[in-house]
Amino acid sequence: MLGMIRRILNKIESIYKYKYLAQNEDGAYQFILKNVFKNTDIDFIEKAFQLDYFRQILVPQKIDFSNLRKVLVLAPHQDDEVIGCGGVLLRLKELNAEVQIIFLTDGKEMSNQESSVEIRTKEAKEVGKFLGAKIKNLAIDNVSLQIENHHIKQLETWINEDFDAIFTVWPLDNPPKHRLCSFLTGKVFENLSLVNTPVYLYSVHTDLMPNFYEDITDLIDMKQKIIKMYPSQMQVQRYDHLSLGLDAWRTRFLPVSNEIRYIETFCKIPVKSYVDFQNIYKQENVNILFKGHETCIESFKRLKKM
Structure with missing residues (x-):
């Protein structure tokens, strides 16, 4: 009873x-x-x-762009920014907002280490020019994933500006390197003791539970265009095709309609609450957290001690 x-x-x-x-x-x-x-x-x-x-049970809210005059976007690799929040970047361009994009790794690929960094850097510059965004690259080696103190200090300097919002990758995005970059980002957030800056988490591979969204139906063709401005990545996977499907599928969070719509979804949290993700990362079994990726695991262990 x-x-x-x-x-x-x-x-x-x-x-x-x-x-x-x-x-x-x-x-x-x-x-x-x-x-x-x-x-x-x-x-x-x-x-x-x-x-x-x-x-x-969730009712995501539309992003209010009225106070977003200076925005920072953090991306693990060159193309994650346009796949995860390319529509928002295009909207910010329309509004003449000041946008900075920081790539955390150099984009080096195991198969062509000599030329891949140069190719992806050039592609990212073209995307930045099209979006009217300032491009910076922390240039962590994407193969060795050797993170040094100077990387942390440089990222602290770049982030420690008066941004109205920060967009960064979802900490539970599936790729191990994305998770490592998320932990690095949280470490810098902690070091800077940021308080009032809102953080919009975006997904590239793994969907999230959204509390905010942006309707990009009017921008979907342009988003496809900027994703294709990374032709080196199109040879590996048709991310334009995958992104289009995801942006359509995410409209299930909106009221039912027979209209063709596309949205980008985000989980907005206070920057100070990123520490919750940091604590889980520190307590979790690293083999599960990083899917057995040995280089990520070793880099994570070093980063925790820094």
Whole structure:
């Protein structure tokens, strides 16, 4: 009898939480970071964030661009920025906002180490020129992943400006190198003690639970164009095709409609709350966290001590 009553009370509590999530703009952040993150492991979190059930209880808000006059975008590799938030970058261009894009790695590829950095750097400069964005490259070796103190100090200097918002990759994005870059980003956030700057997390490979979105239906053709401005990456995977499908699929978070629509989705959190991700990273089994990627694991271990 007591067990049945306990189950009923738990059910009532869960319903209350779900209704709160749907009605409160910060509900997703409060629920996930304050409760789930501190009581479970990263493998579960990664799956939980992708549960399609949550689209029934989340009501993402449209991004308000009125106060976004100076924006920073952090990207692990050259092309992640246009796949993850190319529509937002195009919108910021329309609004004549000041945009800086920082690439964290040099983009070196194992198969052609001599020329790949030069090729991807050139492509990124063309994209930056088209978007009217200032391009910077932290140039961490994308093969050795050797992160040094000078990389951290340089990134601190670049980030420590008065940005209205920071866009950076989702810490649970599937590629191990993206996760390593996320941990580096969080380390810099901690060192700078940033307080008021909002962070918009975007996904490249692994979808997230959104609390904000931007309708890019009017920009979708242009987004396809800037993704194709990385022809070296098109030879590996047709990211323009994959991105188009994802931006269409994400409209399931909007009210039902028979219109053809495309949106980019984001998880917006206060920058100070990035520490929640840092703590989980530090406590997690590194083999699970980095999918057994030995170079990422060794780099992560060194970075934790720096």
